[in-house]
Amino acid sequence: MSLQVVPAAGAVLERVLDDTYSIWNDGLSREHYGKSWAAQVKTPWGAGHLDRIALVDGPHVVSSAKRYDLSLRFDGRIRRVLGIGAVFTAEAHRGRGAARELLSRMLDTAVAEGFEFAMLFSEIPPAFYERLEFVPVPLTEWTIEVDQKRGGAPAMLVRSGDDRDLPNIIEMSAARAAGARLALDRSEDFIRFGITRKRLQSGLAPAGMRTTEFLVVEEGHQAVAYLVATAQDGRWMIEEAGDRDPSGARLGAMLQVMLARYPSERVPEIRGWWPQSLVPPQLTIAASMPTQEVLMIRPLRDRLLPLPPLASAEVVYWHSDYF
Ligand SMILES: CC(C)(COP(=O)(O)OP(=O)(O)OC[C@H]1O[C@@H](n2cnc3c(N)ncnc32)[C@H](O)[C@@H]1OP(=O)(O)O)[C@@H](O)C(=O)NCCC(=O)NCCS
Known part of the structure; x- marks a missing residue:
């Protein structure tokens, strides 16, 4: 198996959209689900701050995720944060560490690109992401x-x-x-x-x-x-x-x-x-x-820096910024 991370474009993107449609369609048709994604990455913000990547094994698309380039004010400082969304592994490839592999490669790349934190919303019990050192933020x-x-x-x-x-x-x-x-x-x-x-x-x-x-x-x-x-x-x-x-x-x-x-x-x-x-x-x-979807965060560079515990009253996060 030789796994590679590639931008989700062309046939790879179509595969990812086909695979993820049943979970994240929000009532759209498959055609409109694709149109909505295409339109989002064409907006001025989306074009520079949003993409999708895939973990492929030769011709097979194994896992995929969205990446958001976000700016966060945390304890008075502006930090560049990698937002991770729509983590997905094709059913035939589940349970063999593919999602974990994709996430650790994304985090390594993010460190190299200068991101200081990574953030995501977990739709599954958070233990999976806790193993990757993410901690919940109360919302x-x-x-x-x-x-x-x-x-x-x-x-x-x-x-x-x-x-x-x-x-x-x-x-x-x-x-x-x-x-x-x-x-x-x-x-x-x-x-x-x-x-x-x-x-x-x-x-x-x-x-x-x-x-x-x-x-x-x-x-x-x-x-x-x-x-x-x-x-x-x-x-x-x-x-x-x-x-x-x-x-x-x-x-x-x-x-x-x-x-x-x-x-x-x-x-x-x-x-x-x-x-x-x-x-x-x-x-x-x-x-x-x-909130049903659990916001989670982890520092990327200062790995030894313990995150000071946050109370939900100390967090301002609107539903429109849920990703
Ligand atoms: C969650 C998901 C991405 C994991 O992909 P994967 O490649 O099988 O993950 P890994 O092999 O790296 O890790 C498997 C671990 O994921 C966790 N996991 C997977 N699905 C889960 C679920 N529905 N609920 C809770 N934990 C789950 C388990 O901890 C599992 O560990 P185990 O095998 O020891 O039980 C995959 O199941 C999937 O695509 N699910 C549908 C989409 C989804 O819910 N994505 C998460 C959005 S936050």
């Missing part, structure tokens, strides 16, 4: 309830967000992350990529299955609060949100406006990976639980 998913104002929605200019709002959104995002010990360092291109990916997942899904909303509250021609949400099966996920006002009052009012458009007998369940420092007065927390 909480909140279910929230919005006090639905009687007598109508608050009077406020809520409009669709667009490109010109991104500088304001960066500011709101950075202000919210400033107090955290661990948060992504989010550029304009990166935020645009996240919104594009959500829109692709909605736009390419069967009609009516999923919608993505990107809304802002405007004051004096500036976005002063924003929200990106996806809706599916009567459930909303707040993908990311921000408010220039630390109390989050405009964000809460924006949710009231959105809810006012819905028939009251079909109140959606609203969830989000809210930073604990942002609870608008109109919201109450109905439930909280650890």
Whole structure:
């Protein structure tokens, strides 16, 4: 067996997409699953920060994974982080160390390329990644309830967000992350990529299955609060949100406006990976639980450096940045 890591392109990419489709299709057809990937790597952020690689044995594609080149603010310093996603081994090759081999080669390459940490979301029990020295980062998913104002929605200019709002959104995002010990360092291109990916997942899904909303509250021609949400099966996920006002009052009012458009007998369940420092007065927390997908991290260079334990209140990580 002579295993090699290659970029997933051409026939290798098609094989990887065929193999991974049944797990990560998100309701898309196989054709649209391929289109969504192609469109993501064509975005300005995706083109320079996202790819897929494969572990091949001659003509056989054994394992594959996605690589994200991320920027993380951790304990006050900006670190370059390798994000690893969609780790997969073809069924015929499982249980023989292929995924482990691919991951250790990825980590070695990342060290050589100057990455300081590696991060992933585990969809399987984390022991597999713990053996590769990853440690879990606590993340909480909140279910929230919005006090639905009687007598109508608050009077406020809520409009669709667009490109010109991104500088304001960066500011709101950075202000919210400033107090955290661990948060992504989010550029304009990166935020645009996240919104594009959500829109692709909605736009390419069967009609009516999923919608993505990107809304802002405007004051004096500036976005002063924003929200990106996806809706599916009567459930909303707040993908990311921000408010220039630390109390989050405009964000809460924006949710009231959105809810006012819905028939009251079909109140959606609203969830989000809210930073604990942002609870608008109109919201109450109905439930909280650890996220199903476990965020894990490991240092690459300072291997002997023990990671100081993190509490979930010290982490700001929006669902839109789940990979
Ligand atoms: C998880 C996966 C990539 C492992 O690939 P692999 O090449 O068989 O992995 P390795 O041979 O290096 O390691 C095998 C170990 O993976 C772990 N593992 C594999 N599948 C697992 C699962 N569903 N749940 C828990 N652990 C699992 C076990 O610890 C196993 O160890 P064991 O053989 O001693 O029981 C493969 O099972 C797969 O593609 N699964 C479907 C996609 C998926 O769930 N990917 C993970 C996303 S985070």
